[in-house]
Amino acid sequence: MSWWPFRSQTKKQDFVEEYLRLFEKPIPGIRRISQLEFVVLDTETTGLDPKNDFVISFGGIKIQGLKIRIETAQEWYPESPKEATHSAEIHGLLERENQLKAEEFSQNLLAYFGSAILVGHHLKFDLEMLQKLCLDFGLKNFSNRTIDTLELAVRLEHGPHVNWQGIPMRDYSLDALCDRYQITPDDRHTAGGDAFLTAQLFLKLLKLAERKGITTYEHLFR
Amino acid sequence: MPVWQKKPQNILYPFLMSNVIINRVAEFLRRHPPFSFLEEGDLLRIAQSVEISYLAKGEVLFRKGEPANPHFFILKEGQILLQEEGQIREYCDVGDLFGVLALLGKRPYVLDALAGENSLIYAVPVEEFEKLLEKNPKVSLYFAAGFAAGQVVFRTDLGQGQKAREVFGRKEQDHSLLIFSGQSTIQISKNVLTCKPSDSVQEAAYWMDQQQVSSIVICDESKFPIGILTDKDLRSKVLAKGLSTSLPVSEIMSSPVITKKPESDFAELYLSMIKNRLHHLVLTEDGTDQSPVCGILSDHDVLLSMGNSPAVIIHALINARSNEEMGQIRDRAEEMLRYYLENEVAMDFVAAVMTEINDVIIQRAIEEGKKLLIPKFPEVGSIPFAFLSMGSEGREEQLLRTDQDNALVYGEVPESLQEKARAYFQELGTYVVETLLACGFASCPGEIMASNSKWVLPISSWKAQFSEWILHPSPEALMKSSIFFDFRVVAGTRSLGDELTSHIFDEIKKKPIFLNFLAQNALQNPPPLGFFRNFLVEKSGEHRDQFDIKARAMLPLTDLARLLILYHGIPGINNTFKRFEKLSELEPNYRDLFIQAAKAYEILMRMRALEGLQERNSGRFIAPEKLGKIQRNLLKNSFSPIQELQEIVQVRFQLDYFRS
Numbered sequence: 001m002s003w004w005p006f007r008s009q010t011k012k013q014d015f016v017e018e019y020l021r022l023f024e025k026p027i028p029g030i031r032r033i034s035q036l037e038f039v040v041l042d043t044e045t046t047g048l049d050p051k052n053d054f055v056i057s058f059g060g061i062k063i064q065g066l067k068i069r070i071e072t073a074q075e076w077y078p079e080s081p082k083e084a085t086h087s088a089e090i091h092g093l094l095e096r097e098n099q100l101k102a103e104e105f106s107q108n109l110l111a112y113f114g115s116a117i118l119v120g121h122h123l124k125f126d127l128e129m130l131q132k133l134c135l136d137f138g139l140k141n142f143s144n145r146t147i148d149t150l151e152l153a154v155r156l157e158h159g160p161h162v163n164w165q166g167i168p169m170r171d172y173s174l175d176a177l178c179d180r181y182q183i184t185p186d187d188r189h190t191a192g193g194d195a196f197l198t199a200q201l202f203l204k205l206l207k208l209a210e211r212k213g214i215t216t217y218e219h220l221f222r
Numbered sequence: 223m224p225v226w227q228k229k230p231q232n233i234l235y236p237f238l239m240s241n242v243i244i245n246r247v248a249e250f251l252r253r254h255p256p257f258s259f260l261e262e263g264d265l266l267r268i269a270q271s272v273e274i275s276y277l278a279k280g281e282v283l284f285r286k287g288e289p290a291n292p293h294f295f296i297l298k299e300g301q302i303l304l305q306e307e308g309q310i311r312e313y314c315d316v317g318d319l320f321g322v323l324a325l326l327g328k329r330p331y332v333l334d335a336l337a338g339e340n341s342l343i344y345a346v347p348v349e350e351f352e353k354l355l356e357k358n359p360k361v362s363l364y365f366a367a368g369f370a371a372g373q374v375v376f377r378t379d380l381g382q383g384q385k386a387r388e389v390f391g392r393k394e395q396d397h398s399l400l401i402f403s404g405q406s407t408i409q410i411s412k413n414v415l416t417c418k419p420s421d422s423v424q425e426a427a428y429w430m431d432q433q434q435v436s437s438i439v440i441c442d443e444s445k446f447p448i449g450i451l452t453d454k455d456l457r458s459k460v461l462a463k464g465l466s467t468s469l470p471v472s473e474i475m476s477s478p479v480i481t482k483k484p485e486s487d488f489a490e491l492y493l494s495m496i497k498n499r500l501h502h503l504v505l506t507e508d509g510t511d512q513s514p515v516c517g518i519l520s521d522h523d524v525l526l527s528m529g530n531s532p533a534v535i536i537h538a539l540i541n542a543r544s545n546e547e548m549g550q551i552r553d554r555a556e557e558m559l560r561y562y563l564e565n566e567v568a569m570d571f572v573a574a575v576m577t578e579i580n581d582v583i584i585q586r587a588i589e590e591g592k593k594l595l596i597p598k599f600p601e602v603g604s605i606p607f608a609f610l611s612m613g614s615e616g617r618e619e620q621l622l623r624t625d626q627d628n629a630l631v632y633g634e635v636p637e638s639l640q641e642k643a644r645a646y647f648q649e650l651g652t653y654v655v656e657t658l659l660a661c662g663f664a665s666c667p668g669e670i671m672a673s674n675s676k677w678v679l680p681i682s683s684w685k686a687q688f689s690e691w692i693l694h695p696s697p698e699a700l701m702k703s704s705i706f707f708d709f710r711v712v713a714g715t716r717s718l719g720d721e722l723t724s725h726i727f728d729e730i731k732k733k734p735i736f737l738n739f740l741a742q743n744a745l746q747n748p749p750p751l752g753f754f755r756n757f758l759v760e761k762s763g764e765h766r767d768q769f770d771i772k773a774r775a776m777l778p779l780t781d782l783a784r785l786l787i788l789y790h791g792i793p794g795i796n797n798t799f800k801r802f803e804k805l806s807e808l809e810p811n812y813r814d815l816f817i818q819a820a821k822a823y824e825i826l827m828r829m830r831a832l833e834g835l836q837e838r839n840s841g842r843f844i845a846p847e848k849l850g851k852i853q854r855n856l857l858k859n860s861f862s863p864i865q866e867l868q869e870i871v872q873v874r875f876q877l878d879y880f881r882s
Contacts, residue, residue, distance in 0.1 A: 061243055067345070068274035073243035182299065192242035200342070203276045207340075211278065 012138030013103075019110040021145040027115075029218030033206060036217060037116040038063040038147075040202055042194035044125045046080075050128045054080055058105075058130070059191030060112060063119075066206065068199050074112060075192040076107040078133055106134040113144055121174045121198050123148045145221060149202050153177055155207050160222075161169050177201055238749045244269050247344070250298065254317035256354075256361040256564055264354060273345045277337040284321065285334050293345035294321045300341025304333040313338070414504075414518045415534065419448055419472035420756070423460055425453055426471050436520065437502045440475050445514035447504050449475030450625050454501070479765035483509035484517050491519060495533075532558070532575045539582045545660035548583055552623070552661045555579050559621060559807045560835050569824035573797065577618040583661055584609060584628075584654055588713040591653035599646040602639055607632035607647060608714035609654060609672065616708040617780065617796045621831040623663040627670045627705050629677035631684050631718050640680075648678045664840075670705060681718055686727045692729045703740065704777075707784060710796050723793045730788060737789055741875035744781035749865040750774035751858060757846045768843040772832050775861060779823050782867045789874075799823045815866055822860035829857060 012020075027036075043062040047053035055078055062072035077099045100108065109130065120126050123146055131142060150172045154162055170176060178185045178197055181204045187193025214220060248269035251257035257265060273293070275301070277283060279419035284291060286306065295302075302314040311333055315318045320335065354361050415438045417426050426438050429454070451471055454612055458475045460467060480498055482491055483504040495503050495775040505517035535555050542548045555576070560570045588609055596603035613627035614620040630651045635643040651672030659665060672678055679687070688706070691699040707726070750758050750769070757769045781802035790808055793800050799820040806816035832843025846854060870878070 059242070066275060070244060070247050070272040070274070071270045073241055073270075075241040075243075186246055187242050190242050193246070196246060196626045200274070200276075203274070203342075204340075207276055207278050 015107045015110055016137055016139045019113070019139070020143060022115040027145075027217050029216065030219045033210070033215055033217070034066050036220075037114070038119050038202065039116045039144075040068075040119040040195050040199035041123075041126060042120055042191045042198060043129055044189070044191045045129050045147075048125070050125070050132065053129070053131060054078075055129050056080070057191040057200055058109065059193070059195040061192075061195050062116065063199060064204065066203070067168070068196075068203060073192065073196070074108075076100055076105055076108060078102060102133055102136060106137050106139070109134065111170070113142070116144060118142065118144045118146045119149060119193070119198065119202050120146075121149045121177075121201075147202075147220070149174075149177070149198055149205060152202070152205050152209075156205055156212065174198065174201075181205075184190060247272050251296070251344075254296065254319075256319075256358075258767070259358060259361055260354065264358075268346055268350055268354070271347050271350045274345050275345065277341045277343060278338050279337050279521060281337050283335040283343065284331050286332060287330050289330050291321065291345075294348065294351065295320060295335075296344040296346065298342040298344050298441065300343075301338035302335055302341055302343070303338040304335055306333050312388065335520050406673065409448075411518050411520075412516065414439055414515050416445070416515060417471060418442075419475075420470050422468050423451075423456070423465075423471055423474060424467035427456055427467070437518065438471075439479070439504055439515055439518065440471050441476075441515060446668070447479045447481060447506060447515050448472070449477035450502060450504060451475045451480050452501060478511055479504045481506045481511050483507075486658045495519070496732060532579065535579055536582055539586060542586070545657050548586065548657070549661040552579070555834065556623075559831065563621075563828055563832050563835070566828075569799070569827060573619050573621065573827070576621050577615070580615060580620060581611075583657065584611065585713045587654040587657035588650070591650045594653065595646060595649055598649075598843050599642055602643045602646045605633050605635055605639075605646075606715040606718060607642055607650075608711045608716065608718040609708040610652075611712045611720065612670065612709045612747070613705045615712075616710040617798055618710065619797055619799075619827060621827065622834045622841060623661070624834075624842075625666045626658050627666050628655070628664045629670070629679075629706075629709070630672040631679060631681050631722065633715070633718065634680055634682060643680070644675070646676070648673070648675055651678045658868050681721060684722055688722070688726050689729050692726070692733055692736045695736055700739060700743040704743070704784070707788070708780075708796050720793075727788075727791055727793065731791070737785065738875045738877070740781075740788070741871050742877055744778065744785050744871060745868050745877065747774060747778045747781075749778075749868065750861050757858075759846065760843070765843040768845050770842060771826060771833075771844050771857075772840075772842040775864065776823070776826050776830065776858075778864050778868070779819060782864075782871060783819075783823075785871065812870065815863055815870075819863040819867060822863050825856060825860045829853070 039060050039062055043055045043059075044057045045053050045055055058074070058076045058078070060072075060074050062069050066073075079099045117125065127142055127146065131139065134142075135201075144165065152163070153172055154167055158167065171180075174194065174197060175185060175188070178201065181201055182202045183197055183204070185197060187196070209215075209220070217219055248265050251272075252260075252265060257268065259857060260268065263400060283295070283302065297314050297316050297318050297320070299316055302318075302320060303310050304312040304314065304320065314335075321331070357605060394812075414437050415433050416876060417429065417438055417440055419440050419442070421440075430436070430438050437450055437452045439447050440451065441447055449472065451474065455476065459465070459736045460469075465474070480494060480500060481504050482494060484507075486509065494500070501520060504511075504515060504518045505519065507513040507516050535551060535558065538554075539548055543550060548820050550801055559572065559576060563574075592603070598740055608631050610616070610629045610631060611627070612629060614624065615627065628651075632643060632647050655665070655671045655673040665671065691703050691706075695703075709719065709722070749759075758774060759769050760769045779802075780798045783798045783805070786805055787801045788793060790805070792804060792808075795804050802820035802823065804814045806813045806820070809816065829844070830841040832841070833844050844857075846857075849857065
């Protein structure tokens, strides 16, 4: 082992290089939303501290052609870092057989993401946790565009120039939004279940967006 | 082309990877037929292939005339309207399947589909489903039931006898719908072969042969249908009688013709064919014979479109060679019944079909019995008679083969022949009863059957019997009335039945107090719910803690319907829910209540029959705790009209005063 802690680890693995190459060509702004691919995701973690907690499970599902495609549904369980094994065992979540080594998980994840737009509720946190897993293979940041369903919901309900101070955040929890958009909160608090709920929410929000004239890639990220 | 299709797919999705999302989708599908018939593996594969889309209210999913999308749709939430020229034809509710028939028939959509509310729609690719149709006969039968209910009309023209027979010959092993495997789009024949009334039989036969069709419609100058000539007519009316083929067709055609509109729904077309024993149904522009012919539907068309269908079953019964064979066919009818019930096919259709099937068995038995017995009783063989079905079969609502209740009435005979007639008709009645037993109908514990000499009587004795019941309404007489008053002529001379009916109405008019007794009898069964809205279950015996759906819920309704229909003096309507429907017209101030009662009765019939099919018994006793919550509430709600009706009857027949 080298005395310099970052040298070998930060070298980009081939699959990371491959992933990054997907972003060399930008998506044209006028592309219709119906032509975009979205990966809606959620993670379960041991806690809320990105420094010390880690991902127990990942759930994702894709939206293509404005359709949630069930065959793309994925659930993965990355192996935990050794030093944290103890706390995770308390949760009883590590007895799964289909656990993936960090490298395999990262490889699957990046291939799954591709250049799709990533969607999630409180997405920033999930991506931070996932990115930590990929860091070891030379990925500093995900290059995908992202949409947080929480922000999208606020924007659609209150307009683009909303004063965030005045928004009661409890009205924009996943539970509250599911309630408001009539989505049955099944399988709540599993990564796959929450990803599926978020996907349904996102589909409904996109419909609302369409009514407000948001129909293209550039509208969506304006 | 969408971007994701251009991109190389670098992940292979595991073929049958189950996860929480797929399971969730499967969970929803599982609750709705036909997915409820699937095995776990098949269900998961279907679930995995689902694509979910969301339509805002007013958005269009597909339009009439568009080629079928390679998916069909299940409504997850919201409401879809199927429309034609802005007129709503069907509503789809949660769990409903739609867009199926266009897809399987490989033809464009016949209706517009648009969202009546914001709707979440699950789409299943057709390839996945075709695999199941081939593999799973239950799934294809599910569609057969929907088809029979006239959900979407599939029409076919086969006319060509040969082709039809080939397919028909395969019916024994074929439980699936041929329509699903056939490649051709199926349509009503629009090119109807016609001729003038003055054309000769020979010419007509020549044209039929040229066109390879089994019928020709005889029309006047304006193309209005006057008559129809079929293969069978040529055989039995011309050749067998040795008539000349140079006769004009007008001499031998069947006339007038029964006609329908081509837009009529399938159930209606089909029922009119079954009821009138038509092999060909002529369609005219406005549905009467005073408008031009525009199509023809043959029974082969119908047979081909269905495997285990009423038409196939009735046809098979008519051609059965033994009682055993009829019994087997009747078993098959029960399978069909089960699919109808499970798939919520309209109860009036189900009851009409099952009644027709039961009637055919009786009619066949009468014919066979006569053939057998007339050589033994040549002097009395021509005396008119009528075979009467009573009780539930009389009311056209016997779905399961529960107790048979029947009797026989015959015309007046001279003194000298009385003994012979009595012996003949009792043997004939016995023959029918035995046939019914062989076909799986239970025998009547009270011996109210046409094999019992007490109930095989000349009309004068029947009249005397009814008069006696009406004049002296003892408890026993009232019990008997509830069975006998629902009689219906199933075979033989209908006018004997009519004569008896008018006698009964006359007698009641003379002694209206009889209705008060009947009313009192109808109130004997208290409403079936206890004070705390619990089911009143049996307190002891074999059926302890079970709910007697027949005695506590159905019997009060049949009694009330009979009473009120007699009160209004309306003959000829036997069916309990049809009686309530009629009452809703007669008494508009109670319209809603009567309609509710009709609905309730349909629900009870369905529940009882399903229970009976499941438990292989009469379905009479239901364990309330075995029912799901929805079923339990459905059942409880169906009781509410009973109490209200009982109160109305109480007042109308002044029973409080009457009792004291």
